[in-house]
Amino acid sequence: MSGRTKAKQRLWRWRSSPLRRHEDVAEAWIILATWVLILVGGAIIWTVTARFADQEFAWQRADRHAVTAVLLSNAPPGASTGTDSYRSLAKVRWTAADGTTHTGRTLMPAGLPIGATVTIWQDGRGALTTAPPGPGEGQVQAILYGGAAAGAYTGLVYVTAALARWQLDKRRYEQWGAEWDTIGPRWDQKTG
Secondary structure: OOHHHHHHHHOHHHOOOOOOOHHHHHHHHHHHHHHHHHHHHHHHHHHHHHHHHHHHHHHHHHHOEEEEEEEOOOOOOOOOOOOOOOEEEEEEEEEOOOOOEEEEEEEEEOOOOOOOEEEEEEOOOOOEEOOOOOHHHHHHHHHHHHHHHHHHHHHHHHHHHHHHHHHHHHHHHHHHHHHHHHHHHHHOOOOO
């Protein structure tokens, strides 16, 4: 089959034909709108989400700072928090910038002894938090978040278009059934 014939088959909904129905034209517009929304909207959503995520990670890097602390309890090996088998919750003590002493619990590498000097992270309010992602890691995560948002948007657009096309197909089947009820009995007549 030549390329020209294939192109004509793909674009049959756009050609004028006595067999073309209103639903065929509507379906052609739905398909075109779906592709435009997926390509253009998906790219915009990916870009916007990635930029917002990258700004959030940059803000975290600016807000969070490392503090030296002393381990007050063992970080037992093999004690898992459910997500990291090589890290466990341990009690730590640190001195804040204003000179006050604080204690808290945070994830530490498993197997550290009491009295070990460790690095913990605080946010701008002084609460314990996780280390912010580095610039490279933040960019990768931002791209992945943007891709996930674009994928969710694409899925939503695709499902919406599929439901609209399903409604058009349902309407076409009903029309074909009504037409068959009108024409079918004529075909059943015996010739004599």
